[in-house]
Amino acid sequence: MGVWLLYSVMVPYLMYPHSLCSVWLLLLEPQRQVIQRSGLQLDSLGMPVLMWPHQPLVRTQSSPAYTSLPPPPHPPPAVPSLSLSSPPADTKLRLVYDSQMQKHQCTCGDNSLHYEHPGRVQSIWSRLNERGLRSQCERINSRKATLKELQSVHSENHVLMYGSNPLHQLKLDNRKLAGILSQRIFVMLPCGGVGVDIDTIWNELHTSAASRIAAGCVTDLALKVAQGELKNGFAVVRPPGHHATHSSPLGFCFFNSVAIAAKQVQLKLNVSKILIVDWDVHHGNGTQDAFYNDPNVLYISLHRYDNGNFFPGSGHPSEVGAGAGEGFNVNVAWTGGLDPPMGDAEYLAAFRAVVMPIAHEFSPDLVLVSAGFDAVEGHSSPLGGYKVTAKCFGFLTRQLMSLAGGRVVLALEGGHDLKAICDASEACVSALLGMEVRCLFLCLHITYMYFPYPGMHILFSAPCAKYALSKTDLDEDKPDFKQRMPLFSRKDLT
Numbered sequence: 001m002g003v004w005l006l007y008s009v010m011v012p013y014l015m016y017p018h019s020l021c022s023v024w025l026l027l028l029e030p031q032r033q034v035i036q037r038s039g040l041q042l043d044s045l046g047m048p049v050l051m052w053p054h055q056p057l058v059r060t061q062s063s064p065a066y067t068s069l070p071p072p073p074h075p076p077p078a079v080p081s082l083s084l085s086s087p088p089a090d091t092k093l094r095l096v097y098d099s100q101m102q103k104h105q106c107t108c109g110d111n112s113l114h115y116e117h118p119g120r121v122q123s124i125w126s127r128l129n130e131r132g133l134r135s136q137c138e139r140i141n142s143r144k145a146t147l148k149e150l151q152s153v154h155s156e157n158h159v160l161m162y163g164s165n166p167l168h169q170l171k172l173d174n175r176k177l178a179g180i181l182s183q184r185i186f187v188m189l190p191c192g193g194v195g196v197d198i199d200t201i202w203n204e205l206h207t208s209a210a211s212r213i214a215a216g217c218v219t220d221l222a223l224k225v226a227q228g229e230l231k232n233g234f235a236v237v238r239p240p241g242h243h244a245t246h247s248s249p250l251g252f253c254f255f256n257s258v259a260i261a262a263k264q265v266q267l268k269l270n271v272s273k274i275l276i277v278d279w280d281v282h283h284g285n286g287t288q289d290a291f292y293n294d295p296n297v298l299y300i301s302l303h304r305y306d307n308g309n310f311f312p313g314s315g316h317p318s319e320v321g322a323g324a325g326e327g328f329n330v331n332v333a334w335t336g337g338l339d340p341p342m343g344d345a346e347y348l349a350a351f352r353a354v355v356m357p358i359a360h361e362f363s364p365d366l367v368l369v370s371a372g373f374d375a376v377e378g379h380s381s382p383l384g385g386y387k388v389t390a391k392c393f394g395f396l397t398r399q400l401m402s403l404a405g406g407r408v409v410l411a412l413e414g415g416h417d418l419k420a421i422c423d424a425s426e427a428c429v430s431a432l433l434g435m436e437v438r439c440l441f442l443c444l445h446i447t448y449m450y451f452p453y454p455g456m457h458i459l460f461s462a463p464c465a466k467y468a469l470s471k472t473d474l475d476e477d478k479p480d481f482k483q484r485m486p487l488f489s490r491k492d493l494t
Helices: 019-027 100-104 119-130 154-161 175-183 207-225 259-266 285-291 345-363 391-399 418-432 441-450 456-460
Strands: 004-007 094-096 138-140 233-237 274-278 297-304 329-334 366-371 408-412 469-474 484-492
Touching: 094 207, 094 259, 100 119, 100 207, 119 259, 119 408, 119 418, 154 207, 207 233, 207 366, 207 408, 233 418, 259 274, 259 285, 259 408, 259 469, 274 345, 285 297, 297 345, 329 345, 329 366, 345 456, 391 408, 391 418, 391 484
Parallel strands: 094 138, 094 233, 233 408, 274 297, 274 366, 297 329, 366 408
Antiparallel strands: 004 484, 469 484
8 A cells, every 4th residue: 555645834925026036936847647748759850951939049259268267176085985885996086088079160160250269178077177277187998889789779770861971871881871871961051061950950970970979978977887896987078969869960969878788787787776966958858768667767857947038948847857767757847948047046946846855765886967058057048048157067076976985977968158168167176075065055054944944855755666656735815926836745665
């Protein structure tokens, strides 16, 4: 017999209804029906030699890479000891990077016209060197993901279409390859280059290799950390991956590196539970689709949603997983635009009230982070428009290190303002090294003030249960503040 546990809590009266209150509006939205997430069918290949009829994202130019963070101490303080069932053989932070990924660039030759460009990873790598963080880490060798590894997430046609360069194509079955390559339809970009859609450029000589290196780097790092060879790691890779679906590239992404890494850890190692946290400002539609039916992978995304009007339009809170995976897909979908934009307080509140309680209940063996930094202050509205500080992501990284015995791997996803992504990468690497995060005192005070109850984690862990119901009463006398009295019912299936 299942046991029904009832919890109720009065939402505090909030002075800022659009920002902090939006956290509550998101979490307490009635979920009387669990809808099946239909596969995202996007014709991302466009039309041959035609200008794309509309532009899904209008992107802005990146700013210079300079720092606003204080210098790190040298030498750094010792990494705190974390409880591990089997301690890693080497506790030094590992970085992975390959300059070959810089060759993936538009054939127009003008990187200033594109927002996913080689300068992103080059600037981050230079920043880590300049700040002395690179010397405190060790670098592991890069490699290309194999075609078989890519096919653990993507279709064979997709892998052969975008994962085989001209030299490799000569080794494949000519008739089969000809049929697949004939399906590739490219778009003429305004700059004169070629893309698979208006945002996603294609370089016949280098895109395939760069995409496979990115996937291989993240996969190798995840495998080594999961096996206990390494403590944690950061992958400075491009192109990003979390928008790539089973059979389509999208939003700068060709192969879903984090999803491939998770699949390979599942297939090759005795790892039963993997947590994927995606804090890119855009929803990771491809990663969600890859594990939508899998109860062994908990996917949590924090993203700008705006009622489906922000790219890619997916990631509604009602998308909670399907079949055996029902309840293991959690979307913290910010809405309401940028009046005001979300910032540290909202992200800290979401982590305290949603992400960390659910993650601790799930108790993962490995944590993978799709570390997009386009929510960091410095990105224009079409690219994100939020005001999260770089230091906040360092603090969130430290929070995640309390899970899985500290086995945490960050992989770069989006983020196009060079200063913002360099600052955020520096903050996250510093956190992985065990350095103290000195910031956010006011935001932490606000977060704890509005989420003060010790037992509240039980309430917000409901999405991780297979069955969860909620009932909400709206105070009609105060519609602007939308005070709610939620009553959650959770069925204990044991």
